[in-house]
Amino acid sequence: MTSIELRTAGPEDRDFLQALSPRLSGVPGPAWHDLAAMEGFQTRYMAATFAPAALDGSSTLIAWSGDGRRLGYVHMRPGKDGVTEEPCGYVSLLAVDKDAEGSGVATRLMAAAEDWARARGYRFLCLDVFADNRRAVDFYKRGGFEAETLRMVKPL
Numbered sequence: 001m002t003s004i005e006l007r008t009a010g011p012e013d014r015d016f017l018q019a020l021s022p023r024l025s026g027v028p029g030p031a032w033h034d035l036a037a038m039e040g041f042q043t044r045y046m047a048a049t050f051a052p053a054a055l056d057g058s059s060t061l062i063a064w065s066g067d068g069r070r071l072g073y074v075h076m077r078p079g080k081d082g083v084t085e086e087p088c089g090y091v092s093l094l095a096v097d098k099d100a101e102g103s104g105v106a107t108r109l110m111a112a113a114e115d116w117a118r119a120r121g122y123r124f125l126c127l128d129v130f131a132d133n134r135r136a137v138d139f140y141k142r143g144g145f146e147a148e149t150l151r152m153v154k155p156l
């Protein structure tokens with residue numbers, strides 16, 4: 001890959017954001033949910049995340065290569081710390097195109113998310129990740145994230 005650049009997403013990026021949804025719904029998820037359930041979750045999550053009323057204070061960054069290809073994106077928004085309820089940053093979405101995976105794109109995007117959170121004066125940046133999505137969990141751990149709560153589910 002030539003280089004990785006970041007820019008703020010615009011309306012022309014909407015199809016790209018949607019095109020990466022199968023990457024997110026296709027991650028190793030809870031064994032008790034099938035792919036259709038994961039796809040439904042992703043569709044609803046995208047609609048809620050990008051609803052005009054939810055965009056206040058949020059930011060979406062696109063990573064693209066020197067030769068003009070879109071490589072991945074991150075979306076972050078203001079959140080609330082689960083313990084103190086103080087304002088914090090929340091990474092709602094992070095996805096990298098399959099062909100660009102493992103080349104540092106997500107690392108660049110998460111560094112930018114941290115810059116965004118620091119610039120807003122937050123003490124914390126947080127996110128949710130499916131526990132079985134080991135690649136992402138390990139990626140976040142290497143980046144300094146630690147588990148805070150664990151949601152337990154028992155299929156009945």
Ligand SMILES: CC(C)(COP(=O)(O)OP(=O)(O)OC[C@H]1O[C@@H](n2cnc3c(N)ncnc32)[C@H](O)[C@@H]1OP(=O)(O)O)[C@@H](O)C(=O)NCCC(=O)NCCS
Pocket residue numbers: 023024027094095096097100101102103104105106107108128129130133135136139142
């Ligand atoms: C998780 C994800 C965002 C990581 O993106 P990425 O661009 O591959 O990340 P990077 O290249 O910046 O870093 C990946 C790290 O994994 C390493 N890696 C490379 N291939 C790997 C593999 N097959 N399995 C695990 N790790 C691998 C890289 O060397 C790199 O290590 P480093 O941090 O020590 O340098 C990407 O895999 C993805 O889009 N997954 C699907 C969607 C997803 O799970 N999103 C997160 C939801 S919460």
